[in-house]
Amino acid sequence: MATPTLTIDLDAIAANWRSLDRLSAPDVQTAAVVKADGYGLGVDRVARGPCPGGARRFFVAYAEEGAAVRQALGPGPQIAVLSGHMAGDTEMIHDLDLTPMLNSLEQITRHLEALPGHAFGVQLDTGMNRLGVEMLEWQAIAPILIEAGPELLMSHLACADEPDHDQNLAQLETFHQMTDGTGLPRSLSATGGILIGPKFHFDLTRPGVGLYGGRPFDTGTRVVTLSLPVIQTREVAAGETVGYGGSWTAETVSQIATVAGGYADGLLRLLSNRGAVLWDGDIPCPVVGRVSMDLITVDVTHLAEVPRSLDILGAHQSVDELADAAGTIGYEILTSLGHRYLRRYQERGA
Ligand SMILES: *Cc1c(COP(=O)(O)O)cnc(C)c1O
Numbered sequence: 001m002a003t004p005t006l007t008i009d010l011d012a013i014a015a016n017w018r019s020l021d022r023l024s025a026p027d028v029q030t031a032a033v034v035k036a037d038g039y040g041l042g043v044d045r046v047a048r049g050p051c052p053g054g055a056r057r058f059f060v061a062y063a064e065e066g067a068a069v070r071q072a073l074g075p076g077p078q079i080a081v082l083s084g085h086m087a088g089d090t091e092m093i094h095d096l097d098l099t100p101m102l103n104s105l106e107q108i109t110r111h112l113e114a115l116p117g118h119a120f121g122v123q124l125d126t127g128m129n130r131l132g133v134e135m136l137e138w139q140a141i142a143p144i145l146i147e148a149g150p151e152l153l154m155s156h157l158a159c160a161d162e163p164d165h166d167q168n169l170a171q172l173e174t175f176h177q178m179t180d181g182t183g184l185p186r187s188l189s190a191t192g193g194i195l196i197g198p199k200f201h202f203d204l205t206r207p208g209v210g211l212y213g214g215r216p217f218d219t220g221t222r223v224v225t226l227s228l229p230v231i232q233t234r235e236v237a238a239g240e241t242v243g244y245g246g247s248w249t250a251e252t253v254s255q256i257a258t259v260a261g262g263y264a265d266g267l268l269r270l271l272s273n274r275g276a277v278l279w280d281g282d283i284p285c286p287v288v289g290r291v292s293m294d295l296i297t298v299d300v301t302h303l304a305e306v307p308r309s310l311d312i313l314g315a316h317q318s319v320d321e322l323a324d325a326a327g328t329i330g331y332e333i334l335t336s337l338g339h340r341y342l343r344r345y346q347e348r349g350a
Contacts, residue, residue: 004228004261005309006341008041011348012221016211019220023194024201031057033190033208035065035082040266040335041212041224044072045345059206063089066098080121080152082131085111094118101154103131105141112148121152126174126188127167128158138178146182152204153179153186160192160200161216168196192216214330215320224334226313226341228259228278228296233306242297243289247273255301257285259310262294266336267312268326271296276325278310279317285310 021030038046047058047069057078060066063086066079073079078099084107085093085100093100094115101123102108111120122145125132132155133141155175159165172188179186186202191210193200195217210217213224236242236250250256259278263269269291277284278298289297300306313322319330326333 002229002231002260003342004265005344006337007225007344007346009223009346010045012213012223013046013211016213016220020194020207020210024205025198028201029057029204031059031204031206032211033059033206034069035059035061036335039208039212040337042343043068047072063092063098067092067096070096090114099151104133105137108145119151121154122150124153124155124178126155126171128156135178150184153182153184155188157188157193160190160196163196172200209331212334213318214334222315222318224313225311227309227311228261229309230257230259230306233257244292245290248289254299257298257300257306259296259298261296262292264293265338265340267291267296270326274325278312279314280307280310282316
């Protein structure tokens, strides 16, 4: 078949969720972050797959994404919206029972006026300067707001993938200052914070990338395999070039395989001529020339036989290893995965 195939192991996502859940104390809840279409893997399947009997709490970025998760899961599980309560979202938040994490005085006012009594949380800014209520404002409104019964006080760490970074402890201290004595459930950590240690866990953790087999959860299980079928193979003579711009020149006579898949599928053009490899089983095969929209050219001279397909993600190459070759992060590789793939979901059940 000439369609690139993306295989997504739902059992691996569930196993990663359980492993991350075990890293915190039994009374700490572990949610699942499924924003950006479940980190590119298909939120309708991903939200049903992980956390068997576990996470009944999910986080998305926007209310629209929450709608997709509600459709997949039905009533019951809590779906928290990180962007909070935006203008125009009131009906959706109400009808689909979403829980906005309110980020500003404006959002707090909007929510309490439009949907009094409807569940909400508050996101606090402890130093990332991206989203959330800042210290002075919080001190002014906390006494009143706490009366309204937020379900969660949360904040986000800017440098959690570097456990020794000073900003982690600084944000932890600020979070304590802002929330100690409130008696409300608290959450500070995504995948990175879970790995730093228990004092960052509070009542609820919010892993995302670790569920999907990405750094910094290095001991996690691989979740995705991406196989690109070989469309054609040709021999090029020494001195001939391959691909757009003639940017790669064969030094000796070479066998070049052209595979299906390109930058339109999220296989970034930055992977051109930077030492990226595809795999035939456990044999690496270098990408040569430029990645085009739908095609990648690969040097297979050293293979005894040209295979039907080559893997760009799988046992030998994680999303982070591929990201390293492109000068980016695994998160971006995952969330760039395109819509042309044949998607296969593997699920044996727990
Ligand atoms: C994306 C996000 C997460 C999940 O982060 P990972 O690093 O993928 O585990 C948790 N909390 C917030 C606020 C986020 O934006």
